[in-house]
Amino acid sequence: MAERDRDVSSFLPLTPAVFHILLAIADEDRHGYGIAQEVTTRTEGRVRLGPGTLYGTLVRMEESGLVSETDRERGADPRRRYYTLTPLGRSVAKAEAERLSQLVDLARDKALLARARR
């Protein structure tokens, strides 16, 4: 597949919404509304994805091979589609996280950010 061959770094930097979506399904497959909810909860409501935006983005991500639909349990409602991370998607998310982490470290070095707040 052409997507497989694509260099992970060609996706970076990810747009924030795409990164959020990848994070939302990193630990667990979710359907569209589940993704939107997860993103809203994790960002304390700062990022809210409407259905059009979400599915529009998901379609692109699917075409680029970042996510794929699972045939796993469709749950109570057969209309729901569940999405999962592809290996490529996982690598891209990881790469983006590393990139951001490096940036944050840089900011800490420059004392823009308090050091350990964990």
Add this chain to the structure above:
Amino acid sequence: VTRERPVPVRLARRLAHGVVRGYPSALNGTTPDTLTFLDDALDDAWRTSGATGLLRSLTDLVRDVIATRWRGPGYPLTSRPSPAANRNPRGSRFMDLIRRDLRQALRRLASTPSLSIAAILTLALTIGATTAVFTVVDQSMLRPLPYPDAERMMVLMERNGRGQVMSVAWPNYQDWMAQNSSFAELGLYRNMAVNLTGIDRAERLSAALVSASVFTTTGIAAARGRTFAAADDVPTTGRIAIISERLWRTRFGAREDLLNSDITLNGLQYTVVGIMPPGMRYPSRQTDVWLPLGQFVSTFPTDRGNHPGLYAVGRLKETVSLDRARQDMDAIAKRLSEQYPQSNTNVTVTITPYLESVFSFIRPAYQLLLGAVALLLCIGCANLASLLLAQGESRYREIAVRAALGAGRAQIVRQLVLESMLLAFAGGAIGIVGAAWAVRVFVASSPSVVPRIDLVGLDGRVLVVAIGMTLLSALLFGLAPAFRTSAVHLQSALATGTRSVGASLTRVRGVLVIAEVALAVLLLVGAGLFTRSFARLSAVELGFDPGQALTMRLLIPDAKYPTRDAWVNFHRDLIARLAATPGVAAAGISSAVPLAGGASESFVMREGDPLPSPQHQTAMCMFQTGSAGFYQALGVTMLRGRWFDERDTATSERIVVVDDTLAARLFGSADPIGQRIAFEGSGHSSDAFQPTYRTVIGVVRHVTHYGLTGEPPYLQVFTPYTQMPQYMENRRPGMAIAVRATGDPDALVSTIRSVVASLDPDIPVYSLQTMTSYVQQASEQPRLSMMLLGAFAVLALVLAVIGVSGVLAYAVARRTREIGVRMALGARPREIASLVGRQATLLVGIGLIIGIAAAFACSKLVEDQLFGVVPNDPWTFAGVAGVLIVAAAGAAYLPARRAATVDPLVALRAE
């Protein structure tokens, strides 16, 4: 698992599913997912935060739709700069500019959501109501009828010395034809009903007996075949018929070969010679069959005192005015009265323009409606102006800053106009959708009082008017504040800040709100009066008990029951079988159904009184014939004496039952039982005239017949069908059946049908209707007026509350600092809240006083349409004042609470 969802969720769902259509087409593939998403989201929102949650979800959705339209569906995956992203073709610079302005405008509107939503709602309500009413009025009244030159079409009738309008005597019509010089065409018609048989099921149809010139008067040609010719006006014409396109399509499958083949009407073969296009709705929109006058000419009474339901319709000559035609016909009538004093003394001709005759009945209601719409439009405009002023005001400082930073005046004006245009378009779009829905609902309810209702549908012209209104309101309210605020004196604005400028604008808003309240009061008073009037109407003494009574009509073809005995026997068998039917408490037949329209009238006199003559006018009565069971089924109250029964036969003594109004009028306090009266006679010249006397055997309570309002003071007589009046002997009436059910009357319908069919399967049963629905129909027009006016009044009240609340809230926001200072100095929350209350009282109080005064002056205009209520009904006025005070308290509550809960620390720290 589907479980029943609460109404707000279902409503929000429906709305959301509508909004989803706004997504760009690139997202079409994901629509099912989107719908699932929304259903889940709405359920959650409702569970966690109720109605506010739903509202938030919906606004989020709209925002998402706009966002996807704006930047395309979804986000790009990477924010890495790509050559494509840097491309900026020269040609799209202008579009970019517009885009930026639009985006900015949208952001502005979204930053003050309550104000924007209020403005959009105001626009939607105003434009929606106006468009809906305009559509109905335009299409049923203003749009010319399909007849070319319809304004030259005139309906002619005769009027006797008492001012009563009558149909036309056959010999008089012939003289009009010969002597008039005003009409290019003059035709004659009579409405009738025919039975269509010989195909799958028998059907009773509206038909008209017409002369050839009725077609030439309307100016409508046959769609297929021909209309009647002059040769069809004489008895030698063949048995031919013309049918409507509707009948041709619904009953004959639009068969091309129907032309020149036969159909069976009233048991006789008629050759179809023509098919009329849908535009032909004369004499009535129900007419499906036209038969040539010639076939019946020989049956027309040749006596000038006999007015056998014939009506004349003519087309004025191009050169003749209505006044000249009236003079012409008056002269003819005068000649006839000199020539035939016995029958024609004081008889005149009335000429009514056809359009007038069609529309006069509903014109007052329409004018009322248009007035109400105009008021609502004013209220909506005032509200919108007030809202936009508030918005302009709150942006005073922002605009000053932008101007200081070098924004040109044109740019600022453009920005402001764009914002109000966006509001206007959003409101207009919702309004038009709402109007289309309202018109559809209105047509579906199909009130028979509105002419040509079946033709009504939202059309292009109406849309143009609505869009014109939308644009106008956008420019008007957008530009005025735009110039006002863009003419800001920079220095003073920057120096003083937002808070203290625009005091004069606040005053303008106050005046607007007062006007709104006053106009709302006017509408509320109107609605109140019509509601009271309707309540009075519903309490009218009917003289019968409609509950559980079911009526229907039969048409007995003369061809099959040619003799009186056959006719009577059929009905006797029918009554016996109906009475024996299980579930029937009482059953019978009658020639007239109360409130169903139509009746036969005649003079009425006591035995020994002088005969009726032009010199001696007698009382008039309405007569009918039937069996006692009919009136018992209807619950007519017998006050004294008895109903007719088997003892009363064709050969026994002639008897009659009268109503209490007749008893009082002819006999005063004396007992009418056993007295003799006459309402008909034999011989037509006065010397030969012999009244036919009948003995009174019973007195019943007066039965409301023509309508609930304006019942003419007529007297009633009831005769047994075995002793039918002579007038009916000549033309035996189609009888109506009434049954009183022991249970649900509707459940009896099929049983009654089969009872009739068991006697004669070729007799159609039609006009099946409960008496309850006749009573409802009789109050349809007032109910329509009440409901429409009520709806407008509620809208007006809502707008006024929005207006009052908006002004108060804005005042509180402006005075937050002042309130903070007062509280810091020891003012209690109650005192602060009463500050707001005082302002509310002032606005509403002045509005109320002006509104009540205006209503006092205007309510006389609707006096004619009220029943049992005086236009200045004190209860209505008091009720309206009460409603308004409660509404005002509601409008003041939130702003007052906000004022009372101001935290002085926060208020003083701000700014």
